[in-house]
Amino acid sequence: MMLALQHGATGFSVPVLLVGLGPSVLDIDIGPLLALVPIGLVAGVGYGIAYYYRYTYEVTASTFDVSSGVFARRSREIPYRRIQNVDSSQGLFQRLFGLAVVSIETAGGGDTEATLRFVSEDEAERLRSEIRRLTAATGESTADSDPDPDRSASDEPTPSERTRENHSSGGGAPTLLFDLEVRDLLLYAVTSFRWGAAVFPIAILVFLGGADSGSGLVPAFVIDAARPFGGPDTLEGAAVGPLLMLAAVTAVQWSVFTYVSSAIYTVANYYGFRLGHAGEDFVYERGLVQRYSGSIPVEKVQSVSVTENPLQRLVGYAGLRVETAGYGPDSGSSNQSAVPLAGTDRVYRFAETLTGVETPDFRSPPRLARRRYFVRYSIVAAVIVAAAIGLSRVSTFDRWYLTAVVFVAVPPAAHLKYVNLGYFVGADHLVIRSGFWNRQTTVIPYYRIQTVSTRRSVFQRRLGLASLAVDTASSRTFSWGSPTIYDIDLETAREIHDTGRERLQSALRERARTDDLGLSVDFT
Template sequence: MNRLHPLSAVTLALQHGATGFSVPVLLVGLGSSVLDVDTGPLLALVPIGLVAGVGYGIAYYYRFTYEVTASTFDVSSGVFSRRSREIPYRRVQNVDISQGLFQRVVGLAVVSIETAGGGDTEATLRFVSEDEAERVRSEIRRLTAATGERTADPESDRPASNESIPSTDEPTAPERTREDRSRGDAAPTLLFDLETRELLLYAVTSFRWGAAVFPIAILVFLGGADSGSGLVPAFVVDAARPFGGPATLEGAAVGPLLVLAAVTAVQWSLFTYVSSAIYTVANYHGFRLGRAGEDFVYERGLVQRYSGSIPAEKVQSVTVTENPLQRLVGYAGLWVETAGYGPDSGGGSQSAVPMAKRDRVYRFAENLTGAESPDFRSPPTLARRRYLGRYAIVAAVIVAVAFGLAQVSTFDRWYLTAIVFLAVPPAAYLKYANLGYVVGDEHLVIRSGFWKRRTTVIPYYRIQTVATRRSVFQRRLGLASLAVDTASSRTFAWGSPTIYDIDLETAREIHDTGRERLQSALRERARTDDLGLSVDFT
């Protein structure tokens, strides 16, 4: 059995020691300021908590062991409650290595092992040496490939997944034997290298709402300075004053406060955009994607360095993403989903190509999935009428809100907000024009979205469920939406691929076609892999 790096004991001791120290200090502070009680006896718990925390961290280090066996990756941990895990290699989806700035200086790394069944990390080695991290990842990759070879037809040269590894414009290494691939000891073949120009273009054409936490943190840190409020910093009030904002928040009228809110929203958006660009550069600096045997390998990051592997046979679906700015300059991104990771799940290995020329990305996606350039079918024109009604209702709500504000403030030109009705027809058209789907022989391709257009390619044998959804308005129009789910980890911002607002009969036909082609694909894979699969389609 192997242990973590000795410096891990120091890190755990400091981490748990700080926790044991801070809890009594917090209780002392609450007792003296809020409860107004004598907290003298609690002060004695401060050194006790510190010592107990340090002792727990050291004990956790000595109780944590791991081992790479022939069939499983074993991890044992826990001080008071012992936990032992045996992770079969066939369930391993991704093996990632991450290094913060301090870890890179001292030569340490964190190894994260993801399995099918969710985005949570199944096992984490925090910390091991860089050489040990590479050894663990290489061994798991080698044994995962060997497991895949045992499930494949011995007379077939195809991998167990029946998926092809993409070719690119870059030179490729000579073909290797099955033994070479299973060993995983050959140097990776470079597939994609994110250039500085592409990285900067990616930063300025993308917007991450998660970066909004940074300007909010600035507001909390700087709040209260000569602004009349402990929540709003002075520079926010000063920026709104030339546009009719209040001189101070105390006793301010509704009209100036509305101006302040509008100016603050603009400032917040600009700060978020800049924070998003900085995050993108730091997160994807030095991005490289390669191929090693039947795995994709990647590395990226400026301050926090990430590297990992994505088994090709674990890929659930592939999605090409484009926002309006990226479409304007002819660029797009490519995201790969496995049963352990989904886009924006925070795992780190989901982006195969952050940003590249649009034709190159689509060619890469075609080589990866085997799906040819799709000829999309659009929903019926009745769907566009539905979007006209939907956006007209939104515009009416905006005008009604403006009218209501005019009744309680000095804002008397509420009728100017009726200009939003001019945006209703183009909004409905753009919503409709960016919808499409293709029911292919081996893949289902779904496109949707204007601000974030996504084109997802899903092999039939990766489909888990297909659900027909009908709202009240869709039932009145005879329409339905078809949601296609795979085993990847979805997030709130990135839901299941959905074919929106098609005829109910068409939805039923696609559902039946998907059922038949899923069963055909599974029977073919069962014959190839001799696994005896029998899976129902829901």
Template structure:
């Protein structure tokens, strides 16, 4: 059995000690407000007791936490008051990630996270081990996972590569070195220019939390400005905003809100660019044996492995700015763990030339160059009606505001109908699907266009979905589900608004080719099993 790094005991003791020290303050203060028997003075003796108990718990947790890599499972035992033992089969392991923040890198520590197929949550986390131990664990788990997937007995020799060596007589001879011990073959290296373009053409709404935190900070620093910081009022004043919120009219408040939203969006864009640079600085993707390995990050350093056998699908992403400059990104998805789940570490190519990315996707999956089929013209008519309803709602809202405020130019709002035809057209032309011999390729989306390549043998279910409006037009959508967690954050790959008969044909074709692909894989792997796919 192995233990964590000794500094883990120090870290856990400090964390638990601070928690134990601070909890009495909150508990006693709350209880003293409702229960007369509780004296606020209890804090002065409960807090030191909590500190000691917390430190003792952190040290005990360190000594009670052990891990061990066996021939078939990775075992983790933890818990102080209640013991928890986990045996993680290697066949279930999807990813082994190693992360280091700046402080951990200075101390030579790392956090190892083991992800499994089961919803994207971390199955086991080792806080902390040395850098050498993290590399050893990642290599060992990767080797044992590959052997388990290949059905190789532990005592059998691993795949090797010939290297030159000298024997005792000085003569050159050949010796075998395990393939897992060789360095990874570099597949992709994110250049500085590509990183800058990626930062400038990406927008992450999650970065909005940073300007919000800054807003609260500025508001606290300038408490005399009232509920709204002074700089927001000054920015909105030239456009008809109020000098003060208390005496502002409804129209002035609307101007203030609009200017604030614009400022917040701009600040979010800047924060998103900074986050992208810090997160993907030094990104490299390589291959070791049957695994993809990656490394990235400026302050927080991430590295890990993605077993090629576990890849469920491959998705190419492009937003309008990236398409304008001819760039795209590529993401891979594994069962229960996707690029936008917990760690978000599944980018194969964050950004590169679109032609280069498409070639990489074809080489990675073996898919033939797709010739996309578009939905029928009725789909464009449906989108025209959908966006017309949205435009009508905007006009109605503008008219309503005119009735309760000084906003008297609501009659300009119908100009939004001008955007309806191009919006419907762009929605339509960015949809498409391709039914290949071994893969199904689905393209959808304008603001974030995604082209997903799904091998037939990775498909879990194929189902037809129809809304009320689709039934009126004789249309249907085909939902293709895999075991990937990407479906939780991006939506399940779907072929939208095809004819009902076409959807049924595609569903039948997908089912037949899924069965054929499974039979072929069973024969190729020589499993010795008799399987009836009916």
């Protein structure tokens, strides 16, 4: 019924939109269009019903099969060994009707492999539990097909084998590992900033654009706010100076509105966050209006990152994110919050317990790198001052020399860039730290490394420096790039490259012998 109504609303809205645009934009007679409104409604409802009956899925012993399509049929068989995440979500209306959306994510794809819409809550939970159980059973059978000849029946079981013995069914109530308290949620909201929230103030500007201002898309309240600071009374015939002041005040307003929107989004998105452990999976749930829940297989985790921004470091808090090869519901990417925010010491203990990494003793790049950052930021400051000088030649803005204050920020900026870089080459893990505004400390097991590439820009080649990028089998986005060791000596980069390759081969041989997941899930 919900699917039929959804498609019916789509079929109804298109003719209604054409009716609204007909006289003024399209310059056509709306009489024939009015007849399309009920036809669109009926056609949409009919298509939704047909899609429902033509959509089938089946949980088999080795694959999850999905068939869909009304006019063009599509059939997929998804092997359990490729499944990375099984997530479910519920919007407000879906929660009222007891429905859910189940998403199945696999490795190597940019889109969700299969989405089951409008299934009942009980069916969603059954599918998640059943797929988790079969995924674990598939991994177990794969491991058992190639037993270690050097191990006897009396040998102690590995941690992964003990986990499978204790949770072979994949069912039962999850063991709670982390619960985000309201105080920490509010702290997370005020100490985080999400650029994606900028769409909300932009939408407000479009919605209120031109209201009593006679200035196009710029609302009256934006011009009124800038007027006491030298902004224009109206955009028509305004000089460059008042327009620049209007732009500056608007930027401040936009930043404030974005920050507030970001805080509201964070509260709504992470309200009631809980992380648990069931079988060989992490299970989580979160959300106020839109409720999310899902699972993250422990053996699919590629890397673990501790994230901190300056405000969070100031109050002694940090977050923990895990990277998988699939796509999860968190910002449409493969990195998901395991712990949105907690005390820094606690988060680092979580990371060490989860990965088994020893406490890292970070090494810093050579001091030559700090000089490079000083020169880089000095060039940026010079460009800003030159732009101000050019602006003063074409406008009434004559205090260009005030922009020279940006040079004061160059030394601390170069220093902060440098001191927040570090790396640690451990026995089983490579640990990389970088970033000031969003510092990330990433722990990568050697057996998860796919490629290690040495990158050198023109300036790095002149200084004898190089950067080392480490890629895993994850699907990273532009904002969440590959972990990189920046600006180290070329010889050091080559040594780390060779060490990583040797320890990768050693780790793979050891895992093949012991069949150990290499990850612990006991956060206590």
